[in-house]
Amino acid sequence: MLLMVDLILTTFYILLAFNTTNALPKTLVPFGVCVVGLSVALHLANRILAPRANAVFVPLAVLLNGIGFLFILRWNPLDGKVSNYAILQAIWTGVSIVLYTATLAAVRRSRDLDRYRFTLLLLAIALMLSPLIPHVGETVNGARLWVRVGSFSFQPIEFAKILLCIFFASYFADNRELLSIPTARIGNRLVLDPRPLVPILAVWALAMVVIAGENDIGFALLIFTVFLSLLWVTTGRWRYLVFGFSLFVIGAYTASKFFAHFNSRIDEWLHAASPAIYHEGGAQLVQGWFSLAAGGVTGTGIGSHASLVSGNIPEISTDMIFASIGEELGLLGAAAIVVCYLLFAGSGLRTAQRARSVFSRLVATALTLMLGFQAFFIMAGVLRLLPLTGVTLPFVARGGSSLMADYVLMAILMRISDEEPGVEPYRPGEEPPTPEVTTRRARRRRASEPEMLTAAPH
Amino acid sequence: MGRRIQALSVVLSLCFLLVLLQLVNIQVVKAKSLNADPLNPRVTAKIQNEDRGDILAANGSVLAQSVVVKGTYQRIYPYGSLFAHIVGFNSPVYSNYGLEEQYNTYLATHTLAPQSIAELLTPRTGIDTITTTVVPPLQQLAAAELAGRDGAVVVLQPQTGAVLAMFDNPTFNPNLIVSPSRAVYTAAFRAATCGTCNPHGFAPLTAMAYQDTFAPGSTSKVVTSSAAYDFNPALATKYYPVTSTISLPQSNKTLSNFGFGSCGGDIATMLPPSCDTGFAELGLDLGGHDLAAQANAFGYNLVPPLDLPGVVASTFPSAASFLTNQPGLAYSAIGQENVAASALQNALIAAGIANGGVIMQPRLVTEIRDQDGALVFQAKPTAWRRALSKTAAAQLVPLMQDVATYGTAAGIFPPALQVAAKTGTAQAGYPVITNTHDWMIAFAPASKPTVAIAVVLPWQPISQTGAEEAGPVMKCMIEGTLAYEAGQPVDNTSSTCPA
Numbered sequence: 014m015l016l017m018v019d020l021i022l023t024t025f026y027i028l029l030a031f032n033t034t035n036a037l038p039k040t041l042v043p044f045g046v047c048v049v050g051l052s053v054a055l056h057l058a059n060r061i062l063a064p065r066a067n068a069v070f071v072p073l074a075v076l077l078n079g080i081g082f083l084f085i086l087r088w089n090p091l092d093g094k095v096s097n098y099a100i101l102q103a104i105w106t107g108v109s110i111v112l113y114t115a116t117l118a119a120v121r122r123s124r125d126l127d128r129y130r131f132t133l134l135l136l137a138i139a140l141m142l143s144p145l146i147p148h149v150g151e152t153v154n155g156a157r158l159w160v161r162v163g164s165f166s167f168q169p170i171e172f173a174k175i176l177l178c179i180f181f182a183s184y185f186a187d188n189r190e191l192l193s194i195p196t197a198r199i200g201n202r203l204v205l206d207p208r209p210l211v212p213i214l215a216v217w218a219l220a221m222v223v224i225a226g227e228n229d230i231g232f233a234l235l236i237f238t239v240f241l242s243l244l245w246v247t248t249g250r251w252r253y254l255v256f257g258f259s260l261f262v263i264g265a266y267t268a269s270k271f272f273a274h275f276n277s278r279i280d281e282w283l284h285a286a287s288p289a290i291y292h293e294g295g296a297q298l299v300q301g302w303f304s305l306a307a308g309g310v311t312g313t314g315i316g317s318h319a320s321l322v323s324g325n326i327p328e329i330s331t332d333m334i335f336a337s338i339g340e341e342l343g344l345l346g347a348a349a350i351v352v353c354y355l356l357f358a359g360s361g362l363r364t365a366q367r368a369r370s371v372f373s374r375l376v377a378t379a380l381t382l383m384l385g386f387q388a389f390f391i392m393a394g395v396l397r398l399l400p401l402t403g404v405t406l407p408f409v410a411r412g413g414s415s416l417m418a419d420y421v422l423m424a425i426l427m428r429i430s431d432e433e434p435g436v437e438p439y440r441p442g443e444e445p446p447t448p449e450v451t452t453r454r455a456r457r458r459r460a461s462e463p464e465m466l467t468a469a470p471h
Numbered sequence: 472m473g474r475r476i477q478a479l480s481v482v483l484s485l486c487f488l489l490v491l492l493q494l495v496n497i498q499v500v501k502a503k504s505l506n507a508d509p510l511n512p513r514v515t516a517k518i519q520n521e522d523r524g525d526i527l528a529a530n531g532s533v534l535a536q537s538v539v540v541k542g543t544y545q546r547i548y549p550y551g552s553l554f555a556h557i558v559g560f561n562s563p564v565y566s567n568y569g570l571e572e573q574y575n576t577y578l579a580t581h582t583l584a585p586q587s588i589a590e591l592l593t594p595r596t597g598i599d600t601i602t603t604t605v606v607p608p609l610q611q612l613a614a615a616e617l618a619g620r621d622g623a624v625v626v627l628q629p630q631t632g633a634v635l636a637m638f639d640n641p642t643f644n645p646n647l648i649v650s651p652s653r654a655v656y657t658a659a660f661r662a663a664t665c666g667t668c669n670p671h672g673f674a675p676l677t678a679m680a681y682q683d684t685f686a687p688g689s690t691s692k693v694v695t696s697s698a699a700y701d702f703n704p705a706l707a708t709k710y711y712p713v714t715s716t717i718s719l720p721q722s723n724k725t726l727s728n729f730g731f732g733s734c735g736g737d738i739a740t741m742l743p744p745s746c747d748t749g750f751a752e753l754g755l756d757l758g759g760h761d762l763a764a765q766a767n768a769f770g771y772n773l774v775p776p777l778d779l780p781g782v783v784a785s786t787f788p789s790a791a792s793f794l795t796n797q798p799g800l801a802y803s804a805i806g807q808e809n810v811a812a813s814a815l816q817n818a819l820i821a822a823g824i825a826n827g828g829v830i831m832q833p834r835l836v837t838e839i840r841d842q843d844g845a846l847v848f849q850a851k852p853t854a855w856r857r858a859l860s861k862t863a864a865a866q867l868v869p870l871m872q873d874v875a876t877y878g879t880a881a882g883i884f885p886p887a888l889q890v891a892a893k894t895g896t897a898q899a900g901y902p903v904i905t906n907t908h909d910w911m912i913a914f915a916p917a918s919k920p921t922v923a924i925a926v927v928l929p930w931q932p933i934s935q936t937g938a939e940e941a942g943p944v945m946k947c948m949i950e951g952t953l954a955y956e957a958g959q960p961v962d963n964t965s966s967t968c969p970a
Contacts, residue, residue, distance in 0.1 A: 028911050029637055084917070126512075168484075204712040224915070240683060245475060246472060246475045246476055246479065249472075249475060286510065296510075299510060300510075300511075300512075302497055302501075302505055302510065303505055303506075303510075303511040303512070303513065305497045305498050305500075305504060305505075306497055306498060306501060306502040306505035306511075307495070307505075307511075307513055308498055308500070309498055309502055310498065310499060319513070321563075321564075321653065322513055322563065322564055324653045324657075325512070325564060325653075326655065339494065339497075339498065343498070343723045344494055344495065344498040344499065347494050347498070348491055348494060351487050351490050351491055351494070354481075354487060355484060358480065358483050358487075359484075362476055362477075362479065362480040362483075365476050366473055366476055366477070374472070374476075378479070380478055382479065382483070385483045385484070385486075385487075386486075389483070389486040389487065389490065391491075392490045393490060395487070396490060396493040396494065396497065398489060398493055398494075442565075
């Protein structure tokens with residue numbers, strides 16, 4: 014499967030070179046060797062460190078990463094030498110694969126992560142707030158999401174989001190009953206103990222700090238969405254969803270009154286083509302639509318001369334890369350990307366269903382939702398289904414921190430997948446596997462029985 | 472828990488389904504209308520694969536041409552920035568500008584009328600060549616005279632309306648805008664549209680000559696004078712007392728002469744020294760209706776019909792506005808407050824007076840020929856407006872000659888050229904006057920004018936005047952143009968003009 018992906022990528026590379034320079038790329042052999050080499054490295058890492066894991070994740074990631082790289086290269090054309098951005102992205106890919114292997118090697122059992130719950134939380138909060146430190150934090154395109162150390166800058170929130178997922182999962186796994194079963198008493202009614210709600214408010218506060226201090230609605234929404242979904246998965250209480258989203262909407266509405274950056278994003282989304290807004294930034298979205306429309310069903314072809322005008326779209330190789338893919342690879346190519354994410358998310362949730370502990374199950378769910386919703390938010394932003402936010406298109410968009418974080422995220426999913434019961438023999442001393450019943454009849458039977466842990470009325 | 476995870480997978484799938492549906496919506500359903508949207512740069516992108524007609528100067532030299540580079544057509548502008556605001560550019564990314572836009576249907580590949588039945592089935596296509604009125608040596612002279620200063624020079628032929636030269640700063644290099652390199656054209660366009668890069672906010676893409684307006688100051692006194700001749704001849708000989716300051720009606724404002732000098736008299740005595748107090752009183756005597764009517768007759772509040780896109784109208788307040796604003800009427804009579812003229816408009820005013828009161832339609836294109844050399848279009852001189860009566864013009868010309876012989880423009884022009892001129896030094900800056908817009912309009916020779924010119928140098932130091940700043944530019948342009956019209960090289964007429 015990996016080799017097939019490699020073949021696809023190399024073919025695209027040749028097409029890109031043909032379309033931009035009318036010749037075979039001079040760097041074809043090095044490119045091929047790199048692609049195959051990195052794939053083999055990934056494959057070996059999997060064989061040795063997670064031999065029983067789901068074999069779908071890595072090829073999907075490599076395909077997305079490769080297509081992303083080609084489009085970054087496409088906007089820094091191959092005239093003689095490869096540009097800085099493309100070289101950097103190639104280096105980041107290499108580093109990401111090393112990090113992926115390291116994560117697989119370091120996290121030999123998913124429950125290891127459970128142990129460092131509060132350490133991870135502190136680390137996550139520190140990372141999230143670090144861009145606000147004067148002199149270190151950096152503002153790029155109105156959002157203060159960057160940390161610069163020397164000549165090296167990165168987006169700490171990319172890593173924080175993974176740590177937060179692990180913390181949420183760990184916290185919820187431990188406090189399931191408390192969160193779902195009414196224990197406090199008001200008058201003669203049993204209500205939920207309000208104390209476990211404190212972390213919900215804390216996360217809400219954190220999201221608001223991110224919106225206010227770092228001017229980034231995208232990640233705040235993402236983290237909040239994953240958090241609420243996970244809370245619902247754990248407890249099965251709809252009220253949490255309603256409560257949480259009302260809080261977020263109120264917060265975001267208030268923020269929109271005070272922060273111009275946030276407000277203009279909404280204006281651009283709703284009225285991108287109106288003259289006043291078009292010249293203030295709406296052009297990015299409108300031109301993105303033009304690019305997509307020009308691509309049609311089959312696309313203009315990667316590196317096509319006809320799509321050169323798209324090069325004027327701001328952030329074409331980051332925020333707007335999906336528009337570029339949609340133009341040059343057409344509806345079919347863009348749909349293939351969507352399907353890749355769908356498959357990835359599907360495999361992620363399947364891993365969650367089969368995971369052997371409540372904790373690892375919640376971790377897998379959280380990480381999958383994080384990646385899935387992130388992909389959805391940015392694609393929907395480009396398509397103007399939602400306001401455009403600065404979250405990255407996982408594995409595809411240019412940027413080292415996000416690529417590394419995506420690979421680490423995948424490594425944890427692979428680890429959990431590797432532990433699936435039924436594949437791994439039961440070892441004494443570990444908690445017994447909790448097999449997930451998958452047949453329809455069995456599920457119905459289980460649903461009719463009161464579940465031990467989620468016995469709360471739905 | 473398992474079922475809820477499953478439910479989430481359904482939610483996520485629905486989200487992705489929504490993305491797919493929107494993709495279909497944009498890429499298939501809406502594609503057609505998006506592809507034809509005027510904001511879409513692809514609408515003009517297809518031109519890159521087609522040949523395009525040449526744009527030539529009056530002397531036949533090439534101003535714009537398409538050449539084949541590596542299999543695609545590349546537009547080149549041999550004179551670079553010199554004709555940028557006239558010729559414009561033809562960019563696949565930034566669309567068309569200037570003559571390239573105005574005459575796009577002729578320049579671009581177009582279908583020819585069928586000559587035979589065979590051609591009815593497979594129509595021939597062709598491109599046309601456009602010949603313009605502009606003279607490269609005069610344009611170069613104007614650029615050399617401005618010497619990089621922000622400003623504009625417009626040189627017209629009064630009898631035909633032909634634009635012989637029209638140069639302004641800041642300008643841009645169209646070759647960079649149409650460069651095949653994205654890095655180059657992006658940077659060039661950004662620089663060309665940058666308003667903050669210039670201390671006075673002039674973006675290079677904006678043609679100052681016909682897209683920026685400034686208070687015309689005392690050059691406007693020729694309009695006020697002609698209003699007196701045409702609407703109220705008694706005022707033309709009315710004697711205004713010698714004074715340095717007058718108080719204005721409807722207010723406690725006063726109006727003083729330049730440097731608080733004293734002056735007065737009738738029009739003939741007041742125009743050469745450019746007496747502000749006298750002309751302000753003349754304006755008040757004329758009344759808002761007559762002054763506004765005369766300004767409109769000269770073409771104020773109308774877009775001059777020059778064959779270029781984006782030409783702006785000059786503005787003069789309406790008659791109604793003066794009813795409640797008598798001080799404004801006094802200021803308008805001397806070309807201040809809300810009066811604003813482009814260099815093109817002021818050149819047209821000079822040309823109208825030079826041409827016996829008739830302003831000819833200004834034009835840049837003389838003829839268009841198809842690729843076989845057959846004539847497609849030929850411009851004929853047409854009158855645009857009757858600005859003032861022939862007698863008023865005849866009365867005004869000697870006064871403008873006096874300006875050049877002993878008035879505010881004394882000592883600038885060799886007497887043999889018979890130059891008729893008017894200077895203007897408009898106060899600029901609000902609420903504190905910080906600078907002056909320095910103007911001069913002129914035509915020559917006064918007996919039978921063959922050239923009318925306007926020069927503006929905005930935002931000059933407050934110590935400078937129209938005569939000092941615009942005067943030397945005007946002298947060289949008049950000399951050069953007269954030499955050109957006499958069939959001589961434009962640059963060997965005077966030692967003070969640059970080669």
